[in-house]
Amino acid sequence: MAEKRESRATENIRGNDAAVLQILRSAKSPMTAYQILAEIRSVRIAAPMTVYRSLTRLMERGFIHRLESMNAYVACTEHDHQHGPTVFAICRDCGHVDELSDIDTFDHLAADARRVGFQVDTTVIELSGRCAACAVISGPTQKSA
Numbered sequence: 001m002a003e004k005r006e007s008r009a010t011e012n013i014r015g016n017d018a019a020v021l022q023i024l025r026s027a028k029s030p031m032t033a034y035q036i037l038a039e040i041r042s043v044r045i046a047a048p049m050t051v052y053r054s055l056t057r058l059m060e061r062g063f064i065h066r067l068e069s070m071n072a073y074v075a076c077t078e079h080d081h082q083h084g085p086t087v088f089a090i091c092r093d094c095g096h097v098d099e100l101s102d103i104d105t106f107d108h109l110a111a112d113a114r115r116v117g118f119q120v121d122t123t124v125i126e127l128s129g130r131c132a133a134c135a136v137i138s139g140p141t142q143k144s145a
Contacts, residue, residue, distance in 0.1 A: 013063070019044050020054040021063055021075065029095025030072035067097065069126050074099075085123035091131035093138065098131070 013021060023039050024031060031039075037051045045051055055073055058064040064073050067088060074088075077099045085106040089098040106123060113120050130138060 013058075013061075016045055016050055017054045017057055020051060021058055024058075024064055024073055024075040027074070030067050030070055030074045030090075030097055032070075032072045036073070065099070066124075067126060068124050069128070085125070087125040087127065089127045089129065089131070091134055092128050093130055093134040096131045096133070100127075 019040055020036055023036055033048060033051045033055060036055075037045065037048055040051070045054075055064065055066075059066060059073075062076060064075050065086060065088070066073055067090065070090070074097050087100040087102065087105075089100055091097070109123065110120055
């Protein structure tokens, strides 16, 4: 059922946008615009601005996310969910990214911001650490003070 929803959601994506989305969906870790360009240059796109335009359109439609700390992009794991504030858990060892969502946390942060008179434009929270697979391989993380 989820596959049918995903295919219906992406059937209107064509051309360069479809090619960029396919590259991000097949990537094992986040990719910068220039990494995407390097992957696609030989078959479709030759100019960086073309990649950036596709990335912008895909973000606006909720198919991809930009990781601020890495200046990189990842395909959205669940296109059908409510888009808005997002938390990303980013593995510092392998680059794997999990997309997390907890509306209560965002509501609490937004209320705190309003309390001090701050007007929030966007909310992106990025957690850095180790994914489950890397934690098993590397052992426990040292806690810092």
